[in-house]
Amino acid sequence: MKARVYVTLRKSIADPQGNAIKNALGKLGYTNVEEVRIGKLIELDLGDITGDEADRQLVKMCEGLLANTVIEEFEYEIDQR
Amino acid sequence: MKARVYVTLRKSIADPQGNAIKNALGKLGYTNVEEVRIGKLIELDLGDITGDEADRQLVKMCEGLLANTVIEEFEYEIDQR
Numbered sequence: 225m226k227a228r229v230y231v232t233l234r235k236s237i238a239d240p241q242g243n244a245i246k247n248a249l250g251k252l253g254y255t256n257v258e259e260v261r262i263g264k265l266i267e268l269d270l271g272d273i274t275g276d277e278a279d280r281q282l283v284k285m286c287e288g289l290l291a292n293t294v295i296e297e298f299e300y301e302i303d304q305r
Numbered sequence: 306m307k308a309r310v311y312v313t314l315r316k317s318i319a320d321p322q323g324n325a326i327k328n329a330l331g332k333l334g335y336t337n338v339e340e341v342r343i344g345k346l347i348e349l350d351l352g353d354i355t356g357d358e359a360d361r362q363l364v365k366m367c368e369g370l371l372a373n374t375v376i377e378e379f380e381y382e383i384d385q386r
Contacts, residue, residue: 230346231346232346232348242347245347245370245371248370249366249370252366252369252370254362254366256351256352256353256354256362257349257350257351257352258350258351258352259348259349259350260347260348260349260350261347261348262345262346262347262348263345263346263347263348264343264344264345264346265311265312265313265343265344265345265346266323266326266341266342266343266344267313267323267340267341267342267343267344268338268340268341269338269339269340269341270337270338270339271337271338271339272337273337281335281337285330285333285335288333289326289329289330289333290326
């Protein structure tokens with residue numbers, strides 16, 4: 225069972241790395257870019273477990289290790305194939 | 306026009322950060338986890354441009370700034386709303 229976890233900064237948290245990339249894109253001519261936010265993409269192979277078990281594990285993994293829920297939000301997708 | 310860019314390490318490139326997370330998850334009891342790979346998620350607000358223009362810009366942004374195509378691959382999704 226494979227899954228993808230997306231960890232993003234909460235809207236209220238400043239993202240200096242995203243701002244730096246926005247500025248760099250502006251200097252390259254992409255002056256239409258209004259906002260850039262940087263997050264983490266975590267791809268996991270969860271081995272041979274059920275979809276329900278994957279769901280349960282992913283929430284706990286995110287809350288316990290993968291995301292800092294004080295400043296970050298997470299979502300995930302399970303690849304059911 | 307909003308878009309999400311996913312930048313991942315090429316399969317042939319070792320991912321020590323992913324391995325560290327795999328080991329940490331194992332110690333937390335998630336011994337079923339077989340692989341963890343870490344990538345970047347970049348959320349962009351491209352302002353008022355067409356979908357075709359967004360497509361064109363995103364490929365160039367990724368090749369020129371957002372991804373290091375020697376060791377990374379990218380994909381993107383455009384939110385047509």
